[in-house]
Amino acid sequence: MVKKIFANIYIYLILFLMYLPILLLVVFSFTESANIGVWTGFSFDLFPRLFQSHEIMVALGNTIIIALISSIVSVLLGTLGAIGTFYSKKRSKRAIEAVTQIPVVNAEIVMALSLTVLFVFLGTYIFRTSIFSFFTLLIGHVCLSLPFVYLSVKPKLQQMDPNLYEAAMDLGCTPRIALFKAVIPQIIPGVISGFLLSMTLSLDDFIVSAFLRGPGLLSGDKSIETLSTLVQAKIKKGPIPPELRALTTILFLLILTAIIVITIYRNHFARNSGIKRKLRRMKNGVR
Amino acid sequence: MEDNFIITLEHLNKSFGDSLIVDDFNLSIKKGEFVTFLGPSGCGKTTTLRMISGFEIPTKGRVLLNGKDVTNLPPYKRPINTVFQRYALFPHLDVYDNVAFGLKLKKTPIQVKKRISFFDYWRKRNEIKFSDFVKNLFSKQPTLLKEVTKMKHLPPKVIDQKVARALKIVDLEDLEDRSIDTLSGGQQQRVAIARAIVNEPEILLLDEPLGALDLKMRKEMQIELKEMHKKLGITFIYVTHDQEEALTMSDTVIVMKGGVVQQVGTPTQIYNEPKNAFVADFIGESNIYSANMVDKKRVRFLNWTWDCVDDFEINENVDVVVRPEDIILLGPRTTNLIGTIKSKIFKGVHYEYIVVVGKSELQVRDTRDLKVDSHVSIKIDPQNIQIMKKQYNINAFYDAYITKNNKVAMSDDEFDCDLTQLLPGSKIDSDGYLTKNGVRYNLTDAPVAVEIDIKNIELSDDINASEVHGVVINSIWKGDYYQVLVRSASEEDYVLDTQDSWNVNDIVSIIVKKENINLRLKGDISKYEEDA
Numbered sequence: 176m177v178k179k180i181f182a183n184i185y186i187y188l189i190l191f192l193m194y195l196p197i198l199l200l201v202v203f204s205f206t207e208s209a210n211i212g213v214w215t216g217f218s219f220d221l222f223p224r225l226f227q228s229h230e231i232m233v234a235l236g237n238t239i240i241i242a243l244i245s246s247i248v249s250v251l252l253g254t255l256g257a258i259g260t261f262y263s264k265k266r267s268k269r270a271i272e273a274v275t276q277i278p279v280v281n282a283e284i285v286m287a288l289s290l291t292v293l294f295v296f297l298g299t300y301i302f303r304t305s306i307f308s309f310f311t312l313l314i315g316h317v318c319l320s321l322p323f324v325y326l327s328v329k330p331k332l333q334q335m336d337p338n339l340y341e342a343a344m345d346l347g348c349t350p351r352i353a354l355f356k357a358v359i360p361q362i363i364p365g366v367i368s369g370f371l372l373s374m375t376l377s378l379d380d381f382i383v384s385a386f387l388r389g390p391g392l393l394s395g396d397k398s399i400e401t402l403s404t405l406v407q408a409k410i411k412k413g414p415i416p417p418e419l420r421a422l423t424t425i426l427f428l429l430i431l432t433a434i435i436v437i438t439i440y441r442n443h444f445a446r447n448s449g450i451k452r453k454l455r456r457m458k459n460g461v462r
Numbered sequence: 463m464e465d466n467f468i469i470t471l472e473h474l475n476k477s478f479g480d481s482l483i484v485d486d487f488n489l490s491i492k493k494g495e496f497v498t499f500l501g502p503s504g505c506g507k508t509t510t511l512r513m514i515s516g517f518e519i520p521t522k523g524r525v526l527l528n529g530k531d532v533t534n535l536p537p538y539k540r541p542i543n544t545v546f547q548r549y550a551l552f553p554h555l556d557v558y559d560n561v562a563f564g565l566k567l568k569k570t571p572i573q574v575k576k577r578i579s580f581f582d583y584w585r586k587r588n589e590i591k592f593s594d595f596v597k598n599l600f601s602k603q604p605t606l607l608k609e610v611t612k613m614k615h616l617p618p619k620v621i622d623q624k625v626a627r628a629l630k631i632v633d634l635e636d637l638e639d640r641s642i643d644t645l646s647g648g649q650q651q652r653v654a655i656a657r658a659i660v661n662e663p664e665i666l667l668l669d670e671p672l673g674a675l676d677l678k679m680r681k682e683m684q685i686e687l688k689e690m691h692k693k694l695g696i697t698f699i700y701v702t703h704d705q706e707e708a709l710t711m712s713d714t715v716i717v718m719k720g721g722v723v724q725q726v727g728t729p730t731q732i733y734n735e736p737k738n739a740f741v742a743d744f745i746g747e748s749n750i751y752s753a754n755m756v757d758k759k760r761v762r763f764l765n766w767t768w769d770c771v772d773d774f775e776i777n778e779n780v781d782v783v784v785r786p787e788d789i790i791l792l793g794p795r796t797t798n799l800i801g802t803i804k805s806k807i808f809k810g811v812h813y814e815y816i817v818v819v820g821k822s823e824l825q826v827r828d829t830r831d832l833k834v835d836s837h838v839s840i841k842i843d844p845q846n847i848q849i850m851k852k853q854y855n856i857n858a859f860y861d862a863y864i865t866k867n868n869k870v871a872m873s874d875d876e877f878d879c880d881l882t883q884l885l886p887g888s889k890i891d892s893d894g895y896l897t898k899n900g901v902r903y904n905l906t907d908a909p910v911a912v913e914i915d916i917k918n919i920e921l922s923d924d925i926n927a928s929e930v931h932g933v934v935i936n937s938i939w940k941g942d943y944y945q946v947l948v949r950s951a952s953e954e955d956y957v958l959d960t961q962d963s964w965n966v967n968d969i970v971s972i973i974v975k976k977e978n979i980n981l982r983l984k985g986d987i988s989k990y991e992e993d994a
Contacts, residue, residue: 195884338550341517344537346564346661358565360554431646 197427204420211415221421228418231256233393234405235422237273239376240392241309241401245316246373252317252322258358261332278322290315292389308388312399315387320373325354327372331365332358345451379403464798465638466662468493468528468697469514475522476509485721487523487546490583490608491699496691498700500708504745507701508669510546510718513546515667519625520866527664543658548674551642554803557653558638561628565621571615577604602744628660634970636895648679655690661725661866664695672707684710705745709733717741738850743911749789749824752955753782753849761849764819766799766844772849779947781850786814786827786836788846791838796840806834821873821953823861857919857956859912860968868894870979873932873952873974879912879979881905885987895992909984918978919958921948921970926969934957934964948972 204222208215260271278286290311299305335358343357343398344350345400359366360362400408402422409416467490475489484506491497499507502586512518513525516537525533527802531956532540551560574708590606590980597767598606616624629635631647642650651671668687672680687715691698697762702708708715717724717732717740725737736742753763755774763782774780794800801819815826817838832838859872868890870879881896882888884905888898896903925931932950946964948956956972964970 213923231870336548336550336553338546339550339552341537342550342552343541343563345515347567349536352567357552360552372603381775422909448842 200420201424203352203429204419207417209414209417211420221418222425225418225421225425228416230400230405231416231418231422234400236393236400237298238401238403241316241384241399242311242374242377243384245313245320245377246370249317249320249324249373250315250366251422252370254319254328256363257325257328257362258354261329268334273324275325278318283319283380285381286318287383290318290383291386295314305389305458307387309389309391311387311389312384312391316373316380319383321377323372323376324366324369327369328362328365331362331455336360348371381407388451466492466753469699470526470529471510471514472526472956473523474510474513474520474525476506476513476518483721484513484520487715487723489723489726491697494695494697496688496700496711496713498702498708498712499718500702500715501724501746501859505718506721507703507718511544511667511699512700514540514665516543525948535907538725539663540673541646541861542667543661543663543775545651545654545658545666547669547671549649549654551653551657553642555642556639557629557634557645558625558644560653561625561656561660561692563657563776565616565624566593568616568661570616571611572614574610574612576610578606582608586828621652622901624660625656628656631659631693632656633686647675648683650674651683655687659690659696663696665699666694668700669696670702671700671705672702674880680707687711710743717744719744735848736850738781738853739781739858739860740780742848742850747786747825748860749786751782751784751785751822752852754778755781755849756778759844761847764799764824765824768847769844770847770849771845772847774851775847779809779852783848783850784824784842786825786848787812788842789816789817789824789826790841790843791815791826791828791830791832792841792852793839793841794837795838798841800839803832803834803836804836833929850905854957855916857912857914857916857958859954860911864905864908864910868905868908870912872912872954873950875950875952875954877930877974877979878976879981881981882975883908884981884983885911903987903990904992905983905990908990911982911984912979913976914974914983915958916945919956920972920973921946921960921962921964923956923968923970925969925971928973930972932970932972934966934968934970936966937964 203214204209205217205219206214207220256271256275260268263271294306294311300302300367339357339361340353345354348356380401384399384401385404385407388401388404390396390398392399394400406415406419469491471487471489475482475483476484487506487510490691496917499510499863500767501507509513513520516532516535516539516934519534521531523701524531527540527542533943552563555563562870577598578595580595582588583592593834595606599605625638626635629638632651634649634656637645637649642653645653651674654671661670671687672683675683684707685699687700691711700708700711709732712729715729715732716724716726725732731752731950732745735747735978736748740764742748742750751763752762755776756767757776759770759773761770761774761780761782792798794992801817801824804816804818805812806816809827812827812829815828817824817826817840835978839893862870862872865871865876867876868879868881869876871877880891885896885898885903888896888903891897891902921934922928930950932948933953934948935947936947939943940959940992943959944963946956946960948970950972
């Protein structure tokens with residue numbers, strides 16, 4: 176009994192410590208003070224100011240656009256790559272697997288720097304102009320998240336019954352339909368977690384963004400500003416803009432609701448595959 | 463002639479890289495037959511099945527379905543469905559959706575009446591007035607119609623009925639809405655069968671479908687499968703390595719070894735008249751001996767001359783098989799061959815005796831309780847002595863065993879051998895045990911069948927070259943080499959091809975390289991797992 180109480184206290188203590196900074200930030204987003212940690216009375220002012228701040232809105236927009244596009248691209252490439260590798264011969268499989276491990280353990284700075292060198296090289300000798308733009312940034316983000324997508328899809332493929340694809344073909348699927356009807360449903364949890372991973376990686380990435388960005392997107396002719404590069408630029412000159420506190424609160428609440436919704440969906444609605452059929456059966460009075 | 467045969471395999475060959483998996487496979491299967499491919503693992507039976515289902519393209523040869531060449535037709539275009547070894551059910555779908563999977567993909571042509579188009583009008587512009595065509599185009603009940611064939615999915619009601627019927631056949635009516643992971647192994651097996659038969663295939667392929675079930679469940683499913691076959695009336699092609707399963711269920715059994723068909727026949731033919739020593743050994747318990755035809759319908763083995771019914775050439779060397787239940791033990795009498803009972807095991811209905819005659823052993827089944835060490839005389843009915851042509855390309859020993867020094871012994875002849883071939887990926891550890899993934903196997907006294915190619919035996923007149931010695935019995939000039947028969951001290955015969963000439967009665971050492979001895983374990987290797 177005592178043991179159980181201690182175990183519970185331990186868990187809640189850890190959880191409390193984990194969430195304490197976030198909770199503090201949420202609390203402080205409801206005060207106007209320019210400096211962090213100084214309470215100057217309760218106010219909602221930061222929120223309207225946030226939406227009026229052109230700079231922050233542009234950076235937020237850029238960040239979301241890049242995160243979405245790079246995640247979609249990495250999920251497509253990574254999933255197809257994982258499926259292709261899974262069904263390829265042993266030797267090439269081993270080679271590809273070794274290669275995909277490297278970016279995961281590699282320092283981000285190494286990749287950012289090497290891509291920069293590559294693009295500068297291409298810009299100087301082949302295109303004869305600077306090629307830094309949204310696309311170089313996109314390539315950087317895709318390179319960053321692609322191995323993670325591969326690594327989250329691969330175990331799902333390994334857990335899958337290897338005969339499923341053939342079983343689908345046996346029952347009349349063409350190879351492409353068999354892929355969508357038999358293989359993809361088995362690996363979709365891996366694909367989704369790969370997508371979420373790439374979203375987080377891309378959303379808070381600074382190094383790759385700082386090195387590879389060029390003009391484009393909502394920033395127009397100026398260099399693309401993402402949230403992380405914006406914050407970096409701001410704290411070089413002064414304090415963090417107070418509006419960002421409101422932004423993080425909104426982001427936190429959005430993610431919290433998303434997680435709650437997903438959990439509820441999983442627990443209550445996941446197994447609804449037969450509903451249509453059951454309704455039909457009731458209508459026809461078969462049983 | 464091909465009208466009767468639903469599927470014909472013509473000179474089917476399949477090799478992966480350098481290894482030949484299926485070698486010149488010829489077979490015709492009649493409509494509605496229950497055919498079983500039987501053989502040890504790696505004999506090419508599954509590969510042959512996969513060529514029928516379309517998952518493998520033969521290297522050479524043709525597959526004919528109802529007389530039409532389907533060799534290169536992809537699996538989804540063949541009217542054939544498969545029940546996979548480990549079911550391969552779709553875990554994201556429930557029982558109903560698994561069974562309905564094939565039906566939902568199916569499209570059937572349906573005749574629909576459709577308003578005619580401008581092109582139709584133009585083609586018949588002499589018959590139809592333009593004003594009528596325009597009127598027809600905008601009227602709610604058009605009169606100018608044409609018949610079109612449309613490919614349409616089956617209506618949900620039809621799918622419901624078919625699924626319900628299939629589930630009824632496999633006895634799973636009430637489980638439609640269950641998810642796959644809540645079903646037992648046997649139930650999953652039934653869903654897999656329902657999923658295949660609901661498509662009304664012309665041929666149902668079953669790839670060791672009962673392998674994952676426990677013994678009792680397997681026996682039940684055997685009977686049910688047989689009944690299903692009768693009820694459905696379609697052709698079943700079944701793959702198994704379990705000889706009992708094959709004999710119980712099939713109309714025709716095809717025994718395979720090393721990619722080559724050994725014998726095709728009904729279960730009774732296969733059991734009672736095995737074509738060669740391999741089939742005899744693989745199907746059921748058997749006593750196999752090298753023998754010699756000493757006279758017309760007289761054969762000599764166990765140092766005794768027996769009457770028999772098979773007519774072979776006089777002096778021909780043959781193999782003889784006698785089933786343990788066909789040997790009759792009588793009280794000792796001088797007119798018969800006399801042996802001594804060495805051991806007995808009670809098996810429920812009968813006793814299993816090992817009777818020693820000279821240096822040979824006989825396995826005998828008898829319902830009477832006889833004393834160990836007592837002398838018995840041995841009688842065999844002439845029609846129970848099955849004589850088979852000897853295969854001269856290999857030396858086969860069906861009563862060998864593994865010694866505690868990891869050698870293989872035929873009677874008292876011991877040879878070094880490579881035990882790791884019994885279990886792919888295994889190795890011999892420092893204590894001399896076969897190991898794989900941390901599991902140890904103690905193979906001492908394990909019975910094995912041994913095969914040695916006649917090209918891989920060497921003789922030497924250096925008496926120290928090998929521990930096994932023998933006497934040259936005969937030597938025949940075969941054009942450009944000699945075929946030599948050597949009998950060892952423990953009365954095992956070895957046949958070999960050699961360039962050297964040997965004289966009859968020479969005493970020689972018999973040398974066989976380790977890698978040239980092929981072993982096959984009798985029974986499953988899991989029996990020999992050592993308790994840690």
